[in-house]
Amino acid sequence: MQAHEQNCCLRKEEHAEVAQQALKVAVIGSFRQHYDAVLSAIETFRAAGWSVTSPDGSSVLDPAVEFVRFDTDEPDWTDAEIQSITLERIFSADLTYVIAPSGYVGRTTCYEIGRLIQSGRPIYFSEKPEDLPIRVPDRFVATPEQLVGNSGARMTLESIHAMDDDLSSRTERGLIR
Numbered sequence: 001m002q003a004h005e006q007n008c009c010l011r012k013e014e015h016a017e018v019a020q021q022a023l024k025v026a027v028i029g030s031f032r033q034h035y036d037a038v039l040s041a042i043e044t045f046r047a048a049g050w051s052v053t054s055p056d057g058s059s060v061l062d063p064a065v066e067f068v069r070f071d072t073d074e075p076d077w078t079d080a081e082i083q084s085i086t087l088e089r090i091f092s093a094d095l096t097y098v099i100a101p102s103g104y105v106g107r108t109t110c111y112e113i114g115r116l117i118q119s120g121r122p123i124y125f126s127e128k129p130e131d132l133p134i135r136v137p138d139r140f141v142a143t144p145e146q147l148v149g150n151s152g153a154r155m156t157l158e159s160i161h162a163m164d165d166d167l168s169s170r171t172e173r174g175l176i177r
Contacts, residue, residue, distance in 0.1 A: 026054045026090040028113075029099030029126075030106035031068040035060055037099045037126070044144035045097075054089035067108070083108070087115060095122040095157055097144065103130025120159040120176050135168040136160055 027041050042057050058072040067079045077085075090096055096116055098105060105113065110132050116123050117134070124147055128136045140160050142150070161172035 022049045022051055023095065024051045024053050024093045026093035026096045027052060027099065028054075028090065028096060028105075028109050030104060030109060031055070031060060032063050032066070033104070033106070034099050034101050035063070035068075037101060041097060041099060041126075041144040044148060048148040050148070053093040054086055087112065090116070091119070091121065095124060097147065098123060098125045098129070100125050100127045100129050103127050105129045105132055117159065117161070117172065118176065120162070122157045123160055134160075135164075135166065137164055 025045050027038050027045070029038055031038060038055065039057060042052050042055075045052055055070060056072060058070045061069045061071055061073075067082075069082065073082055090112060096112075098109065098113065113123065113129075113132060113134070123140065125136055125141050126143065128141055137160060159176075161169040163169075
């Protein structure tokens with residue numbers, strides 16, 4: 001197995017084990033514009049017995065503020081501190097689900113997606129992103145219900161560039177160190 005595959009994919013013998021246990025998922029997207037869709041996805045994942053590492057589903061304090069803060073965030077933390085803690089929670093998940101209605105993900109989500117891709121983490125999207133120039137194979141676009149339904153037999157936890165042989169995927173694999 002190549003080095004990048006060890007970082008981003010589950011080996012075949014691990015698939016059965018993951019299918020037997022509840023997955024951990026992080027949900028990201030534009031919380032300012034699409035928090036209702038985020039909450040709906042969280043509800044679907046939790047109903048299936050999955051653990052949601054981020055966000056916890058608490059209320060947004062002020063949707064008009066560019067960097068979203070929740071009522072559960074420490075009020076004295078800086079935006080940078082909240083983002084770092086959020087990334088820690090995102091990276092503790094088995095996979096990340098991106099809410100992208102009409103392909104919109106937003107600036108902070110673009111940053112998070114970039115960090116996830118660079119680390120070879122599994123990412124799934126509600127729709128292909130339009131405001132981020134990355135290749136997303138069709139198998140990484142699904143509704144929360146489809147992900148939950150595929151968590152046993154057909155779902156593989158791999159990075160979006162792990163298996164394809166197009167120029168973009170080969171180049172992205174070469175960038176993962």
